[in-house]
Amino acid sequence: MIVTKGLRKSFRSRRSAPVDAVRGLDLTVEPGEIFGLLGPNGAGKTTTMRMLATLVRPDDGEVTLAGADLRTEPHEVRRRIGYVAQGGGTTDGASAREELVLQARFYGIGKAEAGRRAEQALAAFELTEFADRPCAGYSGGQRRRVDLALGVIHRPRLLILDEPTVGLDPQSRAQVWAEVRRLREEGMTVLLTTHYLDEADALCDRIAIVDHGELVAEGAPEQLKREISGDVVTLELAAADAEAAEKVLTGLDCVHRIEPREGDELRLYVTDGASAIPQLLHALAEAGLRPEQTRLQRPSLDDVFLARTGRTIS
Numbered sequence: 001m002i003v004t005k006g007l008r009k010s011f012r013s014r015r016s017a018p019v020d021a022v023r024g025l026d027l028t029v030e031p032g033e034i035f036g037l038l039g040p041n042g043a044g045k046t047t048t049m050r051m052l053a054t055l056v057r058p059d060d061g062e063v064t065l066a067g068a069d070l071r072t073e074p075h076e077v078r079r080r081i082g083y084v085a086q087g088g089g090t091t092d093g094a095s096a097r098e099e100l101v102l103q104a105r106f107y108g109i110g111k112a113e114a115g116r117r118a119e120q121a122l123a124a125f126e127l128t129e130f131a132d133r134p135c136a137g138y139s140g141g142q143r144r145r146v147d148l149a150l151g152v153i154h155r156p157r158l159l160i161l162d163e164p165t166v167g168l169d170p171q172s173r174a175q176v177w178a179e180v181r182r183l184r185e186e187g188m189t190v191l192l193t194t195h196y197l198d199e200a201d202a203l204c205d206r207i208a209i210v211d212h213g214e215l216v217a218e219g220a221p222e223q224l225k226r227e228i229s230g231d232v233v234t235l236e237l238a239a240a241d242a243e244a245a246e247k248v249l250t251g252l253d254c255v256h257r258i259e260p261r262e263g264d265e266l267r268l269y270v271t272d273g274a275s276a277i278p279q280l281l282h283a284l285a286e287a288g289l290r291p292e293q294t295r296l297q298r299p300s301l302d303d304v305f306l307a308r309t310g311r312t313i314s
């Protein structure tokens with residue numbers, strides 16, 4: 001659905017040194033995915049989104065979006081994608097219905113059909129109740145839902161969202177996630193940027209982590225985390241059992257490493273916690289041992305960023 005090869009953009013001004021915002025980005029987003037572009041402030045996420053949305057001209061690189069070439073068919077790209085910018089696009093004085101009808105008309109949709117689409121969008125995004133009130137009175141989450149509805153009123157195949165949940169409270173963020181998932185279920189491909197690690201982890205099928213305009217990692221969140229360090233299993237044992245348990249577990253294939261024991265707690269590094277835990281418990285049971293508590297911790301996307309760049313994202 002999106003292929004970029006060698007995408008590049010520098011900003012030059014007379015007053016300051018040039019900024020290489022995006023430095024040769026190769027990305028592939030498959031149809032039907034929620035794909036997240038993750039990175040710290042200034043990593044080049046917004047510049048990338050603006051280039052894909054035809055708002056900033058790339059210095060170099062080949063880009064295809066929904067089958068259209070960014071350089072030679074920008075009009076076609078605009079027709080086939082929806083774009084929601086960071087600040088959104090609603091006006092204080094207009095109502096959600098007015099904004100939706102206007103947006104549909106902007107895409108050349110006839111008056112009657114524009115009204116029908118606005119009505120459908122209001123229902124789908126749960127906006128009907130306050131559809132005719134000015135947007136100024138909406139909550140942050142409600143306004144964000146109007147932005148999403150505006151982004152898809154022309155039924156694009158690909159939706160590009162720049163920081164869709166920035167500044168929202170946890171409940172509104174969860175609602176936006178639910179809407180994004182619903183759009184994906186309806187067959188839409190979604191590309192979004194975020195600097196919330198938990199958001200990328202929970203929402204995205206695949207992510208690309210960028211830093212200083214370059215790709216530092218790409219893949220499914222689970223896969224990236226597993227590649228870094230596997231999982232950590234913590235077992236709490238009765239004081240009398242800890243030493244014996246350590247001996248039993250040291251010999252198991254699924255255990256890469258056991259941290260030096262602190263009291264009655266054992267921390268084990270394993271490739272995949274979900275499959276290792278039953279093996280650990282089985283081995284302990286055969287030796288007549290049973291942990292009082294078993295905890296599984298997974299590495300976070302921040303660990304992935306740390307491993308690749310030597311810094312934390314947040």
Ligand SMILES: Nc1ncnc2c1ncn2[C@@H]1O[C@H](COP(=O)(O)OP(=O)(O)OP(=O)(O)O)[C@@H](O)[C@H]1O
Nearest residue numbers: 011019021039040041042043044045046047048195
């Ligand atoms: N119009 C511009 N003129 C000059 N420099 C720019 C311009 N737009 C972006 N930059 C610079 O390019 C780099 C990448 O910025 P960009 O906004 O793409 O990053 P980002 O990953 O979206 O960051 P954030 O999470 O803060 O939005 C930054 O150093 C930024 O200052």
